[in-house]
Amino acid sequence: MRRLKATISYDGTHFAGYQVQPGERTVQLEIESVLEKMHKGEKVRITASGRTDARVHATGQVIHFDTPLTIEPDRYKKALNVQLPRDIRVLEIEEVPNDFHARFSVSGKRYRYIWNCEEEQSPFRRHFSVETKGIQPDVEKMNEAAQYIVGTHDFSCFCAANTSVVDKVRTVYSLTFERHSDELHMVIEGNGFLYNMVRIIAGTLWEVGIGKREAVSLKEIVASKDRGKAGKTAPAHGLYLEKVFY
């Protein structure tokens, strides 16, 4: 048995999320089905760096799995891509030591959140960015607010209520904004993220950008550890898991 690490990309639009759920089309299900065929009916369980929700995209999700097949990694990638549906692509496969674990070995992650600020959002971007209907937020204020988030904090304020995680201390390494023609991107890196954390941060900073909150209010929000103090959870289809660091 050898362990393979695969970097994958998926368009989350038509998935009920990453993780297998009875009766739902999920990324994990599609990949495991193809692996099962490649292994003549034997189930192969894959492990990801973490789940993503319905409609959330990935340009650099990482999974690992163990396989007895001795196909060389690049041919393995091609064999998977031929059989996988077109909304999932394997970008890279490499052999890793058996103690590599896609989830437990993670040292950090980068997410991207995309708003489309065109007055009428292009139909080609409707599943891939969140429309602002022409609203141009004040990015300087969003940047100012972001400074209260960067660093090591108990991020309970940015964590969906329905979570079983106890330790909510995480470190955000960086939180920056980029303009790409009509789109505004929020790029966030950290050692780990709580459930819905990036989307709640995006939603809260958006409210700062449109003048609904003061930038400095983020200081209190973080200190409060109270989800009720933060803003709305931004829509899923603006979010991309971009890179997992090991």
Next chain:
Amino acid sequence: MRRLKATISYDGTHFAGYQVQPGERTVQLEIESVLEKMHKGEKVRITASGRTDARVHATGQVIHFDTPLTIEPDRYKKALNVQLPRDIRVLEIEEVPNDFHARFSVSGKRYRYIWNCEEEQSPFRRHFSVETKGIQPDVEKMNEAAQYIVGTHDFSCFCAANTSVVDKVRTVYSLTFERHSDELHMVIEGNGFLYNMVRIIAGTLWEVGIGKREAVSLKEIVASKDRGKAGKTAPAHGLYLEKVFY
């Protein structure tokens, strides 16, 4: 009654094409349904610059229609966009003289054809560009071949067999290639295009780009007026109607 000209964009993926066909979801049907609601059940017929096929996209299709409503154009646009499905957007509406005709007044059109040359096509581009599976064509040769197409010719060689058009003389004003990171774009402008003409040109020039045909062979192909001499019709989902000139 006043006549309005609307510039529209649509993601062709989930349409059976532009024109109404019984039992099919088409762009014309969706727009006319919304207009019918706005006109309290009265049918409003729209006229486009021309049809587009199933899965072909538009970033600048033009339609016209007559309406008794006196709503100002920008509010008209918003009213339409609120009710239209998200894969169609009205980009602009303006009032035009009653002798303006979206089809008969056309003086030229611009189309774009997009190939994606990544080894594994991004899942986000699968409906919006044609994958080459990493093949990088020789764009210089494609450019050379394109020179035999630019100008005024009988383009029977690039016209789908099932057409009733008699005069197949058209003028291609320009045919150029652009690189956009991993994608190759063919941009073509002319005074008019025969049925499937852009896709047959794209398919034929592609064959030049991958060495299946000589660039100079385009001279004979055009002169032959024989569809059988040209290459395959390139897939629909790489094609965009970008601009209509009046």
